[in-house]
Amino acid sequence: MATVKDVAVLAGVSTATVSRVLNGHPNVSPEARARVARAVEQLGYRPNRVARNLRVQTSQTVAVIIPDIQNNFFVSVVRGIEDVAIARDHILLLGNTDDSLSREARYIDVLLAEGVAGIIICASDGERSCVAVRRAVEQGVPVVALDRQLQGLDVDTVLADNVGASRMATDYLIANGHTRIGLIAGPDYLTPGRERREGYEQALAAHGLPVDPGLVKVTDFRPSQAREAAQTLLDAPEPPTAMLVCSGLMAVEVMREMAVRQLDPRRDIALVAFDDTVLNRCLCPPIPLITQSTYELGQAAAELLFARMHDPQQPARTLRLQTRLLLPESVPAAGASPASGRQPS
Amino acid sequence: MATVKDVAVLAGVSTATVSRVLNGHPNVSPEARARVARAVEQLGYRPNRVARNLRVQTSQTVAVIIPDIQNNFFVSVVRGIEDVAIARDHILLLGNTDDSLSREARYIDVLLAEGVAGIIICASDGERSCVAVRRAVEQGVPVVALDRQLQGLDVDTVLADNVGASRMATDYLIANGHTRIGLIAGPDYLTPGRERREGYEQALAAHGLPVDPGLVKVTDFRPSQAREAAQTLLDAPEPPTAMLVCSGLMAVEVMREMAVRQLDPRRDIALVAFDDTVLNRCLCPPIPLITQSTYELGQAAAELLFARMHDPQQPARTLRLQTRLLLPESVPAAGASPASGRQPS
DNA sequence: ACGATCAGTGTAATCGATTACATCAGGCCT
DNA sequence: AGGCCTGATGTAATCGATTACACTGATCGT
Numbered sequence: 001m002a003t004v005k006d007v008a009v010l011a012g013v014s015t016a017t018v019s020r021v022l023n024g025h026p027n028v029s030p031e032a033r034a035r036v037a038r039a040v041e042q043l044g045y046r047p048n049r050v051a052r053n054l055r056v057q058t059s060q061t062v063a064v065i066i067p068d069i070q071n072n073f074f075v076s077v078v079r080g081i082e083d084v085a086i087a088r089d090h091i092l093l094l095g096n097t098d099d100s101l102s103r104e105a106r107y108i109d110v111l112l113a114e115g116v117a118g119i120i121i122c123a124s125d126g127e128r129s130c131v132a133v134r135r136a137v138e139q140g141v142p143v144v145a146l147d148r149q150l151q152g153l154d155v156d157t158v159l160a161d162n163v164g165a166s167r168m169a170t171d172y173l174i175a176n177g178h179t180r181i182g183l184i185a186g187p188d189y190l191t192p193g194r195e196r197r198e199g200y201e202q203a204l205a206a207h208g209l210p211v212d213p214g215l216v217k218v219t220d221f222r223p224s225q226a227r228e229a230a231q232t233l234l235d236a237p238e239p240p241t242a243m244l245v246c247s248g249l250m251a252v253e254v255m256r257e258m259a260v261r262q263l264d265p266r267r268d269i270a271l272v273a274f275d276d277t278v279l280n281r282c283l284c285p286p287i288p289l290i291t292q293s294t295y296e297l298g299q300a301a302a303e304l305l306f307a308r309m310h311d312p313q314q315p316a317r318t319l320r321l322q323t324r325l326l327l328p329e330s331v332p333a334a335g336a337s338p339a340s341g342r343q344p345s
Numbered sequence: 346m347a348t349v350k351d352v353a354v355l356a357g358v359s360t361a362t363v364s365r366v367l368n369g370h371p372n373v374s375p376e377a378r379a380r381v382a383r384a385v386e387q388l389g390y391r392p393n394r395v396a397r398n399l400r401v402q403t404s405q406t407v408a409v410i411i412p413d414i415q416n417n418f419f420v421s422v423v424r425g426i427e428d429v430a431i432a433r434d435h436i437l438l439l440g441n442t443d444d445s446l447s448r449e450a451r452y453i454d455v456l457l458a459e460g461v462a463g464i465i466i467c468a469s470d471g472e473r474s475c476v477a478v479r480r481a482v483e484q485g486v487p488v489v490a491l492d493r494q495l496q497g498l499d500v501d502t503v504l505a506d507n508v509g510a511s512r513m514a515t516d517y518l519i520a521n522g523h524t525r526i527g528l529i530a531g532p533d534y535l536t537p538g539r540e541r542r543e544g545y546e547q548a549l550a551a552h553g554l555p556v557d558p559g560l561v562k563v564t565d566f567r568p569s570q571a572r573e574a575a576q577t578l579l580d581a582p583e584p585p586t587a588m589l590v591c592s593g594l595m596a597v598e599v600m601r602e603m604a605v606r607q608l609d610p611r612r613d614i615a616l617v618a619f620d621d622t623v624l625n626r627c628l629c630p631p632i633p634l635i636t637q638s639t640y641e642l643g644q645a646a647a648e649l650l651f652a653r654m655h656d657p658q659q660p661a662r663t664l665r666l667q668t669r670l671l672l673p674e675s676v677p678a679a680g681a682s683p684a685s686g687r688q689p690s
Numbered sequence: 691a692c693g694a695t696c697a698g699t700g701t702a703a704t705c706g707a708t709t710a711c712a713t714c715a716g717g718c719c720t
Numbered sequence: 721a722g723g724c725c726t727g728a729t730g731t732a733a734t735c736g737a738t739t740a741c742a743c744t745g746a747t748c749g750t
Contacts, residue, residue: 001484003735003736003737004736004737004738005736005737013699013700014699014700014701015700015701015736015737015738016699016700016701016702016738016739017698017699017700018737019737019738019739020698020699020738020739022737023738026697027696027697027698027699028697028698028699029697029698029699032698032699046454046457046458047458047736047737048399048458048460048735048736048737049455049458049459049460049737050395050398050399050404050458050459050460050735050736050737051399051705051735051736051737051738052736052737052738053395053459053705053737054393054395054396054399054704054705054706054707054735054736054737054738055704055705055736055737055738055739056705056737056738056739057705059395059459060455061455061459063438069420069423069424069439070417070420070421070424070623072415075414075415075420076415078414078441079414079415079441082441086448091440091451091452091455092440092441093408093438093439093440094414094438094439094440094441095436095437095438095439096423096424096427096437096439103431106436107436109391110394110405110406110436112391113391113392113393113394113395114394114395114398114404114406114459115393115394115395139346252627277623278415278622278623278624279623279624279627282597282624282627282628282629283627284627284629346706348705348706348707349706349707349708350706350707358729358730359729359730359731360706360707360708360730360731361708361709361729361730361731361732362728362729362730363707364707364708364709365708365709365728365729367707368708371727372726372727372728372729373727373728373729374727374728374729377728377729392706392707393705393706393707394707395705395706395707396705396706396707396708396735397706397707397708398707398735399705399706399707399708399734399735399736399737400706400707400708400709400734400735401707401708401709401735402735
């Protein structure tokens with residue numbers, strides 16, 4: 001590989017001049033500029049970024065760390081980040097942690113050691129992830145928390161309006177006459193888990209309904225746990241007449257369990273779920289879904305990151321993005337049993 | 346951030362000794378080792394990989410470039426790669442190109458400039474992608490082609506048995522009495538597009554059936570084109586009695602179009618599709634799917650990559666991985682019209 | 691006409707690691 | 721005792737860029 005030195009020799013100038021040309025410095029004569037350009041062309045020279053990064057102590061790379069690359073929610077968010085990064089002439093590197101704290105820490109450490117310009121992270125644990133993330137912050141590497149807050153770290157954060165979403169969904173079920181509403185919730189150590197439960201409780205309280213602890217099943221968002229939670233709820237002596245499922249992947253499992261029991265969400269037990277995956281759009285039958293603006297979530301996170309890269313001093317901001325309740329057709333009122341005819345697809 | 350120098354001073358040794366300790370060289374006294382370890386600990390020292398990479402001209406990072414991060418096929422392959430990379434104590438960086446040649450080239454250039462140790466690429470164009478990839482090969486950076494061959498580049502390659510898969514699927518339809526089988530194919534410039542068509546034609550030929558060009562619609566694998574192709578086929582004066590769809594995302598669109606026309610794949614027009622996405626497992630109704638061992642595909646690619654990183658001289662290998670035809674329940678024979686009763690989910 | 695300013699350029703230091711080479715002490719062999 | 725090997729360590733070169741600083745001539749203002 002050709003180096004600046006080679007280019008300098010061929011162009012008959014010093015390496016300093018080559019570098020100035022390459023980086024668009026103003027005080028270079030047009031001739032020098034032209035000769036360097038020709039030499040670069042001739043040698044097929046491409047600057048070594050490792051050397052550059054070492055010298056300037058920064059890079060044109062930003063990274064995003066997500067817990068599950070198979071979950072369409074995160075992937076869709078990544079798309080939003082990606083487009084912003086590309087537009088800013090950076091490249092985006094993606095790390096997948098599989099919800100493993102150690103893998104997450106490893107990614108962070110390597111990225112820092114490799115001099116990444118910024119990190120967007122959807123932490124696998126709102127509290128315990130902070131140990132590793134803090135290292136980034138301390139090194140002055142901009143960090144944006146995505147979808148999940150970093151407990152006790154003062155960083156830019158982009159979140160969905162989980163409380164509002166959950167409350168809206170619960171309100172909706174209550175409006176349809178349900179009073180015994182099961183909740184298949186996420187863990188307290190993750191923002192969406194915590195806040196979605198809060199929205200649910202707020203809605204119940206607003207309607208003077210009690211929170212029955214027996215109706216609330218806390219999971220760690222893993223589909224297998226959703227299955228168990230659904231079984232417990234459905235096996236209860238007095239099962240709920242509706243359920244709010246706090247993740248899309250979990251909803252798929254809940255519906256599998258209901259199918260086994262010949263329960264139809266339009267007839268027997270109403271279901272509303274957060275929409276994480278493309279899968280949800282294909283559920284048979286369709287159910288009401290809480291959709292999040294995933295792409296915009298990613299965009300917003302990337303914008304915050306670049307803003308901070310540009311001005312590291314500004315105070316940390318937290319953005320909340322709207323959610324929507326997406327109704328398929330109609331949802332059964334509690335007690336009713338219309339069993340609308342099925343139709344293909 | 347602390348540097349080797351700081352560690353050296355604190356430990357009372359030279360930077361050379363620090364480096365030797367850090368890299369596990371044999372000839373270091375136990376005391377020196379201990380003192381360095383303590384200094385490292387005390388300072389929270391972490392080696393700067395940029396500097397290291399510059400010096401040793403390599404890194405512990407491998408990259409995979411895929412055309413569509415929203416397509417579960419690729420993502421699942423990535424998981425296979427990832428696990429191997431982690432096991433080999435490397436980290437994996439993922440680039441998504443959205444089928445854009447320019448983005449692909451940009452990723453490759455940046456990765457090379459950043460000194461990546463190896464690249465696994467699922468090219469967005471079997472021929473035109475080679476321009477950029479060739480630069481990697483010429484720089485001596487190991488490259489593995491994944492799922493799609495790089496025309497005219499002699500690199501390690503991992504492929505699915507596309508011909509066999511397609512032939513098996515077509516055989517299956519023929520065995521069920523179909524003679525007019527539509528093909529919604531992929532483009533010739535991608536291995537899966539080309540080979541799946543070949544398998545289809547081989548199967549027809551083996552049974553003495555003619556290849557009717559009117560039944561073959563070539564697409565670029567984009568779902569929207571699948572929709573058009575399906576429309577054309579179904580609108581034909583003599584429509585096919587069965588269709589083989591060469592990608593999972595396309596199959597979803599084809600089924601949408603059939604649903605609009607009230608056509609049931611179990612009753613009216615048989616359907617077999619390649620299984621790319623989780624979506625396919627949730628199709629209503631389910632159809633026969635050709636499944637590929639995506640995870641193993643990724644694993645194999647990663648193994649080839651590491652093998653080559655270890656020994657750059659070995660001749661390029663091409664691996665073919667088996668596929669399976671996954672039957673849901675039963676598929677209608679041509680002309681039959683059983684319309685088995687529907688059941689939830 | 692003389693100093694100040696400035697455009698254009700080069701020399702060499704620098705980023706933070708690795709490592710070739712030099713050095714030195716001690717042990718061993720003859 | 722002298723030479724040789726070996727283990728442990730240090731000095732300084734090196735990777736390939738950027739850039740502080742120095743220098744040269746030319747231009748300009750007074």
